[in-house]
Amino acid sequence: MARPRVRLVVTADDFGYCPRRDEGIVEAFLAGAVTSVSLLVNGAAAESAAELARRYQIPTGLHANLSEGRPVGPACHGASTLLSPEGFFLGKMGFREAVTAGDVALPQVREELEAQLIRFRELLGGDPTHVDGHQHVHVLPGVCQVFAEALQANGVRFTRLPVERGVGGCAWLEEAPARAFACAVERDARAAVGPFSHYGLRWTDAFVGLSTCGRHMSAHRISGALARALEGIPTGRTLTAELMAHPGYPSVPPAGGCGEGPDAFSCSWERLHELRVLTAPTLRTRLAQEGVQLCTLHDLDSKRHGEGIPGEATLETFLEPSPPCP
16 A cells, blocks of 8 residues: 555544533544544543543543643642632633743642643553643643653653644634634744753644634645645655544533533534534545545554654754744
8 A cells, every 4th residue: 555645643632521522522533533532631521531532442642731620730729820719720811821921830830730640540541642732731931841841751752733834824714813822822832842852752743723623624624734734745755744623512501611611612513513524524535535544643653664753854844934924
């Protein structure tokens, strides 16, 4: 069989957020559309999600959460720079603002990450296949250093580097906040390469997901994002890539969440839209025609002779400047 042009890991985030989301994620995994999941250990359905992962042998990583709901570590027992007065994490933008202002104590970040890794092992009975960040908190300045140190200390090798080629030029990201957030994530991720590399972390050559989230997901746009990633890659070179996805059946309040109930993102019809796109024959046929082979991180860790190491061989290519964000 011809060598694939792209070996693609499809990761469903937010596993454990609520039973309805988890039902859709497992459905996508069993259909062969999702190859990996990232578990929220402070999610309302974390225990049942872990049972599903064990039952169906789903490759499972940790979705490190520092921005939504309640902590699992020492912070839950007292005052912490990670929390609001009500005892919840500061939120997607609140945590970023606190980090920027220098108001977050990084040793407390390390404690919470360690606690979530311990909780993951309690739930799954083993180490995570990878660790990434809920709402991309793991690439934030300062946090990325602590994150990389914690992963190395715990023997975790794979993470996510959310640098998506050409995301700033995607006209369909019409809402200014959405495009600004995607561009900010990419800038932070580029800066995180140094700490990640220093501590020996690995990631796929390319990443897709900032431009294909929710209603923006389609077979055409996933294909286009992978095509952008392939620009400048020599013919015959197999590219490794990760597609970040958030499929599932929408949450119905009050069930779900990480201690505060489900958010609008999880309750949105866009979760079902992603599930339908991922499991539709259209996407799988198109990917197969374009030489894209779905796989797991374990598959990438067992690469054939002559294939590069994820995150290294094409690093310079993918860190070339992207088109400017408006």
